[in-house]
């Protein structure tokens with residue numbers, strides 16, 4: 001399993017249907033996302049690419065959440081300010097915007113006669129009659145198709161090198177991890193990896209395929225990864241250092 005950097009390792013979180021909560025802290029209006037989960041026992045605060053997120057047990061009283069936010073007011077204000085300064089402008093899904101595909105920039109372009117998104121060199125063409133929400137879902141679907149086909153090929157190649165049967169590869173939508181491997185030969189890889197350079201994707205594929213042989217992170221496991229991707233350590237640090245920005249899509 002490969003956790004993404006820049007995030008506290010958290011339980012899988014489900015957004016609650018409540019309206020976006022907020023609190024006044026020392027004159028600052030701080031909005032946050034509240035995530036209540038059954039399994040959680042304590043309240044925790046984290047800042048990720050989407051801003052301040054509060055994870056709480058299902059029945060934690062609002063007062064306890066407010067108390068924790070007040071107790072950490074200075075940290076919260078500073079972190080939210082940093083996040084506001086660093087975050088990129090929201091994506092509008094219009095012509096001229098760019099996105100990343102296999103580590104290269106691709107520009108969205110309206111093109112008459114196009115039904116489904118279509119890649120032509122560094123341009124991703126879409127139907128000009130579509131409204132942005134339809135462009136967004138079309139492009140996301142297209143990216144996921146590219147992801148699944150590419151990831152499956154990488155995992156199939158690596159498993160053949162280890163003389164293992166080809167695993168069943170699925171996409172994941174996790175915000176906290178890049179890949180995971182399950183007993184029984186199922187591999188899940190985060191579709192957002194399709195934005196990253198092929199070298200990073202290969203590292204994640206090699207890592208998960210190596211788990212088909214070693215369900216741990218023992219020296220034998222890393223030896224298997226190195227047999228597939230000799231410079232895996234460099235790729236792993238690049239992924240840890242830079243990949244969090246790809247979680248925004």
Ligand SMILES: [Zn+2]
Pocket residue numbers: 001002207211216217
């Ligand atoms: Zn692992």
